[in-house]
Structures are given as structure tokens and as C-alpha cells.
Amino acid sequence: MAIAKRSMSRRAASIAAGIAAAALAATCAFAPAANAQTPAPSAQETTQSTDRHFMVYYRAWRDVTMKGVNTDLPDDNWISMYDIPYGVDVVNVFSYVPQGQEEQAQPFYDKLKADYAPYLHSRGIKLVRGIDYSGVAVNGFRTFIKGQGKTVDQATEADYDAYAKRVIDEYMVSVGLDGLDVDMENYPSAADVEISDNVIRALSKHIGPKSDDPDGTMFLYDTNGSNLAPFKNVADCFDYVAYQQYGSSSDRTARAAADYEPYIGNEFVPGLTFPEEGDMNNRWHDASEPYEESHFYQVASYVNEHDLGGMFVYALDRDGRNYDEDLHRIVPSNLLWTKTAITESQGMKLETAKAAANHYLDRMALRQATVRDNGVSVDEARTAVEKAANLYEANKAVLGGDYGEGFSDTYDPTLEAGLLDIDTSVLMQQIDKATEAINADATAADAKIDLRTARDAAIDGLTSRIYTADQVAAWSAALKTALDATTPTPTPDPDEDNDHENDGQENDADTETTPDTDKDANAGNKSQAQPEQLSSTGASVNAIVAAGVALAAAGAALALSRRRA
Template identity: 30%
Template structure:
């Protein structure tokens, strides 16, 4: 999980059945979560709606409150997580619907936007916003993740319209899927290494640039993010450089006019080479200030993986400062990053 790029704002964890009696949960608590928090990424635990709807509890407010607290005490607090993501792909009815609503709303009193805490409560679904469940719990929801795998944006506004009277646009995030191993669905949303020439024709790119009428969406999400860069039918498990996630983040920010985050930068031992990582496709600029003869201002374009290198036309000397900013085609500059040479 520590491989996730800083462009990821929220990561989901869940028990797929193979992690019982392993060291994963200790590593999650002691290694992964602290590392992700340090870079500004929040972590939520995914639970199926059946965990609420089919809980062995009576249909009473006290039972809902007690069970909601148990869920937080079991899945959030022990690992230092930031909230819960409820995956809703079925349609509870009868007592199961009543129970799901009761527990969800009780969770919303502990975590989520009306709880007074800094925790998040996510409604993660492939359904529209008109269901009895969502209608009853929408005020307790931090974000809606729409599992729009393989759909495209042709009907996205119509789907958004079913949510629009219940949540703000900034709470709505459409999502695509990378091809999983042994995948039978073949959504075709994003395959292979990101290519700026062909990516605009992809569903993933459409979601990054799409906006609801009259507002700005909260972002996009991706399922099976560890498969970023794979093509359908490739069942090998190998590391990823997250080229889609990094580039789509920059594409989305540019489309919304949001300046990218500050680039990382480090001065090499030769005192003329500065390297770092920024937003893919961003123009990275450096300007040096200070006494004496200073290097000329320079710029370059960040590569598909976000890496960039600038070579100054003279060495940086003490106490000169090199200030690095980056900007996308339709945004202002990022916050600055500064590097200095400090003599022995």
C-alpha cells in the first residue's frame, strides 16, 4: 500500500478472505496507515451492506447505536483508519432495509459529515440515488462513489440528477475499473501503460474530465488500482508505476482549473542538476535568487510518470535558493518548493 502515489486522497482496505491469521493487519496499523497519513492519504475500511442489513440485532434505535459503535471499534479504531466505506450492490428489503437504514444512520452519528468527527462515511454503489436506502441515509454520507465501470459519460448527467437533490456535486465521484487478474468482465475502462495520445478515448479519461451541470464533482475513483498498467487477459502480478492514476489526476485538475500540488525537488551533488516528481505533463520551472551570479531561469515538462530533471547553466552557490513551481496548461502555478546548496 505504501506504493500508492500521493495523488490518491483516499484508499480502501477490506478483508478478501485470504488475510486471516496473517501479518497484514499488524502491517496495516503499524506501517501502511502511518506512511499513507504522512503523505496526506486517508484510509477507509470497506464493508458490504449485508454487514448492516443482515446483522443479528433487533430493530431498535439502541441496537443500531450499539452495533454501529461495534463496527467502528472493530474496523476503524484498531488500525487508526479514517472511516468506513459501505459497498451497496444489492437492494435490501423489509426488515433488512429497516436495519440497514438504522445502522447506517447510527454510524453517521459517530463518523461522517454530521458526526462532529473528522472521520468519513462513504456510500459506494452501482445504483442510482433514488433507492429507498440512499434516500433515507443521504444526509449522513461524506461521499458517493458511483461504480460506473464500463458505462461512459453518455448517461452520467442523468444518473447524477438522481443524487442532485440529496448531496452536493463535490460529494459525487464516478469510478472506473482496471482489469483484474482472471477478469471476466472486460470493462475496457483503462488498459496498458498510460499514453497521452490514446488516453482521451478511454472511459477513465472521460470520468476525469466530466463535470455535473452547475457544479464540480469531488473527483474520480478507480477499482483494482494495483492493476494500473495491465491489459485485459494479463493475469501476472507485478509492480505498477501508476501511470493512469498520476496522469488522470493531472488531467482532472487541469480540466477543473485546480493548480497541482507542489513538486518534489532535490539538488544533485553536482549543484547544477535538480530532479523531482510532479504532475505528468506539467511545466516545471525553476528560478534562482540570491547574491552573486545566479543561474538562468529554466523549465521542462514532467514525464508520463511525473519525473523531471532540470540542468542549470551554472552551479548553485551558498546562500542562493532555487524555487521550483509547476503548472498545468489551464491552471495557475503550484505552491513553491525550494532547494539550496549548503556548504560543508
């Protein structure tokens, strides 16, 4: 039986033009990816729907909130869930807490429920947590039913339902997650399969495509082989199959996808891994140059070309690391391979990737005069973008080959591609005009203050992580008002007015002419009133700029070791 439906929206290769504001006001694009203080965006973010998932396994013990948990390395953790790239639609929270370290781990789970989960939900991302097939889906039930004074043979549907609710509460609800992932990596007996079938069916009443909330929950099957016995009877309970094929090319993808196709159609999501620290046994080498010979390219492009369900990566925080000098250290990553796998598997065109890169360079160049901690200049990055022959090279042109080597460590090609649809050309021109006026001696001091405020607000907005079309319009309106205030309103010429009053009248040279003192006085009053009018306009600019800045601020802002394939 194939999976009956796709139960949730898929994340896009690009962000919609009408994406909701979520700029991180305190974090510019040049801020390190490792930023423990990055606040969660204050407004909802959404993405377009597409046909493919992209899931990342997030190793919780490497989050910045965990210190000294499940590790013997002294290095500080650098990643937070705010660093998860755009285009990801599922985050698998993968965690192991050794006995005695529960207190050290608790800050992560507190933040997960209070901050991380709401933030990721605002981006349309679902969070799932793995449960071990043998430990939870089989032996866990045996322990549960024994506690009820029964044997497995005596278990009723109500018993399975009660156990399912307990599993959901413990592993999912307690930390604010959306679903579960059954991790099956062994060869269960027929008796084990009978139990797991019943447990999975009971769980599927509450999560996944057969539940009452198929769009708000998720149920995954996660495996590293084609043993179909524990899966085929319950295939319709799952959203998709995540297939661990670490260290393998797309040849393995094709074989395994064919094995599962009779039961799930194309809802097959192969996954690769990055090198884990301290792993003295496995050598997967999935992400290694040259790019077009790497497993990452082969699998991501195969997913796109054969319209599979998507792709996943394990150990996101180890993106770009190797089995040599990185084996015993924790260092930050620019997530180049993951970001490229997202764009490749989602089918982004090279020209789109180049346009996104140049768009990013254009807006970040506004800030480079004051922030110059990047590895290469705008011009150097542009040259590399132009020479790029594939998506990896286009992304690497901006991100660099490793953390600290590029123009930006936080550039996100999927996010930037979505911003291409927001027209900023007028605003960019206004920023240039404003800079000229600020540097001009003829511009009044008061007008310069208002102009600088409006211009800087626009630059801060355009160089933030994300912005909306409405925000761009607000910044543009504030700048226009400030620019208009630098041009004085013309004062009528009294003589010209006098000439117009005599138009059509006979000019009698013998007629005595009496000076119009009232008119002269009025003319003088007009001249004296002009500065007051400018001052009044300036006050209006301040109000408009304040409103624009306020808008920008409001809207801008598990097992001890990894499963082995």
C-alpha cells in the same frame, strides 16, 4: 435531502509552495515504484484544498507485505502505500483474507496501523474500509440483536448504538482508519432498509458529516446503480456517493449523477477500474488508447467540467495492465493512467503539466550523469513534452507508456506542479558555479572538499521526491559560504598604505627617512595570517554544510472478488 456540508478539505491538483518536507532520502526519483524498503517520510506533508476528491481502492492482498494471500500466482507483489500518488485524498483499504491465511496477512495490518496510516495521514489522506450492506448493515445487526436475546422489532436506539460502536471498533479503529464505506449492490427489502437506516444513523453519530468530528472522519455510500430506497432516507449521513460505473462512458455518469442529485447535490464520485488478474468474465477496457476516446478521459473531464464531487479508481496496482499477457501475471506500474486522471479531474492546464514535466527533468538532470537506468534521455523526454497535445501525453513523455519505458517510473505531475512555486533558480546557478570551481586547478584542495559537500547536499535535496522552500534556502546558504571561501580575501599593499600616510604632508628632500620596521613586520604578519583565515572559513563552511545536510535529512526524508458494476 441533500448532504448538508462538505466535511473535509479536498486534495489539490498541486502541492502548496509551503508544503512540509517529506523527501525520501533513501529513494531518488529513478528508484523503482516497487520499493518494499521505502521509508515513510519523517515530516508532515500537506496539500491545498480544492473542490474534488480523488479516491483509490487499494487491494491489500497485493501489498508488498502480503505474500501468498488470496492469490494463486507466484509473482511477487510490488506496490506499497508509499507509492500512492499525490492528489489522492481518500484511500479505500479493500481486502479479503481467505480462512487459514490470517497469519500471512497480519504483517500488512501491523504495518498499516504503525506506518502506512500515519504516513498517509501526514499527507492529509483519509483511510476508509468497506462494509457489506447485507452482511454488516443488515444481517450483521440481526445476528447481534439475536445475541442480546431480542428480536429486531424489540431493538432500541441504544441497541443500534452499541452495534455501531462494535462495527467501528472492528473495521476501523482496530487498524487505525478514519471511516467506513457502505457497499450496497443489491435490492434490499423494505424490512432490510428499515434496519440499515437505523444502523447507518447510529454509525453517523461517530463518523462522517453528522458526527462530532466531521473533518477527521469519513462515511461513504458505495453503489453501482440507482436503487435509491436504501439511501434516500439517510443521504445526509454520508460525505459522498462513490458510483461504480466500470466499462462505461460519461453518458452513464450524467444519468446516475442526475438520479442522486436531489439527495446529494454534486457530491457524486464516479469510478472506473483496471483489469484484475485472473478475471475471466469481465472486460471493462476503461483505460485504453487513444486517450481522448477512453472512459478515463471522458469521465475525468466530465467530473471537472460539471464540478462533481470527484472521481475514483479501483485496483490501483493494475494501472496500465491488459486482459491479454497481463491476465496471469503481476508486474509493476508507473501509474500513468491514475496520475493523469487526477490531473484531468482536478482541472490541471496543459501548460502547467508541461511546466511540471520540464521542471522535473531540469532537477533530475543533475543526477543523470551518475544514474542512467531510465528508458529515455532528458532531451528525448523534453521533445516529447513539447509535442504533447493533452495531459496524458505530457505525463507519458516522462513516465513512458509502461513501467521501465520512460525517463522516470515515479514521476508525479501533481506533486511536481506544487514544487513549481519554490524558486530554485539561484541554487541551480550556484550548483553550476560550484562544479566549475571544483574542476578548476586554482581552487584550493580544502575549499574543493567543502564545496563538493555543499553542492552534493544541494543536488541530493533537489533530486529527492520533495523539498521545501526553507530547505532550498539552507542549501543555497551553505553553497554561498563554500563558494565565497574559494575567493581569497585581498591583502593590503604596504607601499600603498605608506603613500596614504604621507598624503597631505610636505615632502622635504633633505629630511632623513627612517625605515618603519614595525610596519614592515605587520605587513608580513598579514600575509602569513591569510591562510589561517581561509582555514578558519573552511571550518565554518563545514559547520554550515553539516547543518544543511542535517536539515535535509531531517525534513527530507471486503469480498473475494471486486464488486462488479
